[in-house]
Amino acid sequence: MSIIETGRQARTDIYQRYVKPGLDQLSSFKTVPTLGPGLLFLIVFFFLPIVILVSISFQAEFVAGTVSELTFGNYLKIVNDQYFINTLIRTLLMGVAVATTTLAIGYPVAYHITRTESGRRRVVFMLMIIVPYLTSVVVRTFGWLIILLENGFLNTFLRWTGLINGAVKLVNNEWGIYIGLVHVFLPIAVISLMTSLGKIEPEMEHAARDLGASRVRVVTRILLPLSKRGLLGGFLLVFALTISSFTTPSILGGNTEVMATAIYTYVGYLTNFNLAAALAMVLMGFAVTVIVISNYLGQRRMEVV
């Protein structure tokens, strides 16, 4: 062994034995000050409220500051009432529908923004996405009301063209909620997809075309698989936001209730905090389950492929 090699070996040994453990420890200490504030915030404003909510949902009566007898009564009431079951199913389906639609509409938009060579066009598209966010969601939703009502712009226009006689019912039902939410959450889907599509080298598409793939196959075999993370992330985000959204369903849904509006009814009008808490827990349970399952599927797919 040459002198240089011996020296190098000794240096490696010293590093492994004395320096590295110290560095490792240092880095674990570092996590406390960096994570600390965030962790504290989460505990106070997220974990504690949830614990309180859980405990309320298992009580028959709500008296602030006290804990009465624990019961499954609220949950049994939900399970045995078709109204709640329907509302839950409607909410979850709405989540799937809105998430799928925003991703389908947003995909070409996100693709275009990440691929265009014109800087000005990119800015224009980004502005089109962001500017609606500068207006209150209430205002935007009332805008839809004006468009979609029986005597609104759309129906008037359709009658004028002679396509319909009466009116297409587009508000105070699921359609109203669906249209409103797709509009509200489209930018989120686009932004989530942009991150993912931006990482795909244009060479991938060129190579696929060059090897004989049609444009459609470039999308199905290259772009979609490579943007899977963005699709999954976008889906989960829009799904979670949709099933918990309140403003749009309450304005455009009329008597058509989703979980959030049902919870509001029970808190605001019927002042049954316990049932409302149980409803909130059920909704959260489904949301968490969907997120965990799709995350797991996404991870696994990623490894298999």
Place this chain on the structure above:
Amino acid sequence: MPHLEVDGIRKTYGSVTAVEDMSFSLDEGDLLTLLGPSGCGKTTTLDIIAGLTRPDHGDIFINGERVNDLGPENRDTVKVFQEYALFPHMTVGRNVGFGLEMDGVARDERESRVKEALEMVQLGGLADRKVDELSGGQRQRVATARALVKEPAVLLLDEPFSALDLKLREQLQVELKKLQEELGITTIHVTHDQEEAMVLSDRIIVMNDGAKLQEGSPMDIYESPGSEFVANFIGKSNLFDGTIVENGSGSYVAESSYSGTRFRGVSTREDSMAVGDDVTICLRPEKCDMQPGTPEAGSENALSATVDHKFLLGSVVQYRLSVDEPIYGDRADIDFIVEDKNLAEHGEFDKGTAVSVGCRPEFVKLIKR
């Protein structure tokens, strides 16, 4: 009929001309290199042949058939990308088989051809690996296999080795050349590396600013650079200005514009030169001889110089000299380079030695400007 013909293609991006009136043709089994600095339009030319870029003007013929209107997926060309562009979500085998799958080749045949292609590039048994588990050299081989497995009429290589270190690059160059000759596949290769071009090519086209400067065999281009740019780009050259003062039969005499030193040499172009024409005098470092002492006053093809630096480059010694006569005009900072292989004959020259540098007339190249 040539196997591939490129006829007068032109491509502009806004006000920038990427390729200007490029024409060449290629026989079956030939390897042609487009050589030039980055941004000279060589990759654009390659993409136009592949169908990835549409030319503003001009035609591409493969086997006599005009392919301008065919998309890249319908052209019988395959490109190996500079960064390989392997699909990260597929295994090595799926990557290599992708082209066949797109062409609708049945699974059984596909698998056997993929296996064959991987063995050809010495990656047999790695079909199930993920792309990100491969080294740079292995990725390059996968990219090559992915292209070759389709047995294209024309193989297009875009700087295929530029991401590799020198040793590996040299090894893969030789392997690729052997493979290309064995398969007899018509190939266009793009590089800025003149050594790579010399190793691989049957023919070289030197490009600059989107235009073809010179076309010929590697030897032609090295021995008879048609312009100062080519002389500078291909190998090392000692270049200085001169004027033709004598037109002999087959040889010319040029006089250095600044020192008046006379050089007898040959023209690098077909067209003849006349007395009074401006030329660039080109002396290749390895074609120069060095003797101790100073040349006789007024002698042709000889310069007096002093050794500034001496570098041992393995098989040769490179000397950097300062020439005593002002052949570079005001620019005294240019080194005159001589590479010497005959170490045994006269030994090495130390720093500070006064030498006489000479060059035989057949090695003095006079490039008309």
